[in-house]
Amino acid sequence: MNKSLLTIALAAALGGCSLIPDYQRPESPVAANWPEGEAYAQQSGASQAQELAWQQFFRDPQLRQLIGIALENNRDLRVAALNVEAYRALYRIQRADLLPLVSADAxxxxxxxxxxxxxxxxxxxxxxxxxxxxxxxxxDLFGRLSSLREQALQEFFATEAAQQSARISLIASVANAWLTLQADQALLEVSRDTLKTFEESLALTQRSFDVGVASALELSQARSSVDSARVRIEQYTRLVAQDRNALSRLLGQSVSSDLLPDGELERDQLAELPVGLPSDLLYRRPDIIRAEYQLRAANANIGAARAAFFxxxxxxxxxxxxxxxxxxxxxxxxxxxxxxxxxxxPIFNAGQLRANRDYAEISRNIQVAQYESAIQTAFREVADGLAAQQTYARQVQAQRDLLETSEDYLRLADQRYRTGVDSYLTLLDAQRQLFNVRQQFIGDRLAQLVSEVELFKALGGGWDVQAEPAVDGEG
Structure with a gap:
């Protein structure tokens, strides 16, 4: 008799129904293609972007080594990994409720x-x-426990996607901090070179003033230029120190001197990015993947709320x-x-079960809106990155041309001043213009490289697309 009852109970439990609504992925709320116009390059029309690992995108060996250190030591990323393990344990707890509890007592x-x-x-x-x-x-005849198990499983998947998102953000943050440090080092060097030029001009103007050729106004302007360059040196010295501190925070340890940037701030430090269609983001961006898992979890919770009526x-x-x-x-x-x-x-509960079901359905609708919002945000970030990619390339080239023109202007102004053709004001204007143009060129180059890194991040780069993460007892 005992075996018969157990067999009937087992058959009933295994044949339990599920009240989880059929899941359907919401339609994408963005266009099927990227924007077109003067700010955008002509897209190749590829149906799917190829995966580009961060080791391939970042070509500088020092930067790659720093990113590797950050992935090992960064505390925020460590917290994200521990969150994954915590939700894995919560899923195992929920899954255990589906099985009989057996105990031996004496x-x-x-x-x-x-x-x-x-x-x-x-x-x-x-x-x-x-x-x-x-x-x-x-x-579990009506699927309450299995719905809760499914909800816990989807929440675990969402946490794993959040970890991947944190990983990509960390990679981009290290790269941007490294590039910023490189730019500020270049600006500091420019300021030091400019100070030498201004000091030479001051010495020349002082000699001219001593013999009555230069005026007191010209001497004062020369000193003003020297003081301005000294201010810039202290400013960039401070920024370089702060940049190193920011990089150390991301690495989780101090930055070794041999890993500091020592080259020019050039575009070839980064590889070209393969860009596919907007639909690729649904499978490549961890934040969108996380939002969909959270939507699936909310959908499963509706099944549990429905089963509570039975x-x-x-x-x-x-x-x-x-x-x-x-x-x-x-x-x-x-x-x-x-x-x-x-x-x-359940007979009378003052509408509590109905309210729980309504809350579960509203929560699912909220997750739908958040999922669609994540897609729209991703689309905007990539579109902005594509626009920046083209416009910065043209802007940097124009700034390079302006830099060459300013160098010629300074050379001619210096010759004309030394030969007495032009006043010191012309030379001073040329020196200041060149200083400003050199600073702006470095700033534009930094903005270009940072925008490339942000586009890499927006495309979901640096993360190999894999199957759903495995949990204990799951394939």
Whole structure:
């Protein structure tokens, strides 16, 4: 009889239905193609972008080494990894509720009863010993527990995607910090070179002033240029130190001197980015993947809320042996068993179950909106990156041409001043213009490289697209 009841219960549990709504991915709320116009390059029309690992995108070996250190030591990324493990454990807890709970218990009691409490008037010592094997099981006939398990599983997947998003953000942050440090070092060097030029001009103007050729105004302007260059040197010295501190924070350790940037700020430090269609972002960007997993989790929660309207059936039983003597605990005739099925049917709960279901459905709708918002944000970030890619290339080239023109202007102004053709004001204007143009060129180059890194991040680069992460007991 016991086997028959267990067989019926097992069949009922395995045949339980699911009240989770059929999941359908929301339609993409963005265009099928990237924007077109003067700010954008002509796209190749490739149907799918090729994966580009960060080791391929960042060509500088020092930068690649720094990124590797950050991926090992960064504390924020470590927290993200621990969050994944925490949600893995929560999923295992929820999954365990689907299976019977089996426990083995043993116990014994020995008590003395006084004579005035005993019918015989004599004191009595009694003993009882037992060993039991108990089973408790809630039959998941309407899929409440399986819905909760599915919700926990999708939340675990979402956390794993969040870890991947944090990883990509860290890679981009290290690259941007390294490029910023490189730019500020270049600006510091430009300021030092300019200071030398201004000091030479000041010395020349001082000699001219001493012999009555230069005016006091020209001498004052020359000194002003020197002081301005000194201010810039201190400014960039401070920024370089702060850039190193920011890089150390991302690495989780101090930056070794041999890993500091020592080359020119050039575009060839980064590889060309393969760009596919907007639909690629659905499979490549971890934030979109995370939003969809969260949507799936909210969808599964609706199934649990619906199942709460139906009866909950639990089976509790035990089989074992009991005896008044420890030595006779397993003797013939000492066995016993209990079987206690129970059912709980919701009748009146002041609308609580209906409110829980409504809340689950509203939460699902919120997740739909957040999923669509994540897609729109990704589309905008990539579109902005594509526009920046083309416009910065032209802007940097124009700034390079202006730099060459300014260098020629300074050379001619210096010759004309030394030969007495032009005043010092012309030379001063040429020096200041060249200083400003050199600073602007470095700033534009930095902005170009940072925009490339941000486009790499927006495209979901640096993360190999894999199957859903495996959890214990799952494929």
């Amino acid at each position: 116990g014994g009691t020995r008590s003395r009863t006084p004579g005035d409490l005993n019918q015989t008037g004599q004191s009595n010592i009694s003993s009882q010993y037992s060993a039991t094997l108990g089973v408790a099981w809630e039959l 009866p909950r059936i639990s089976l509790t039983g035990a089989v074992g042996s009991a005896s008044s003597q420890l030595s006779g605990l397993f003797d013939s005739g000492s066995d016993y068993w209990t079987f206690s099925p129970s059912i709980s049917v």
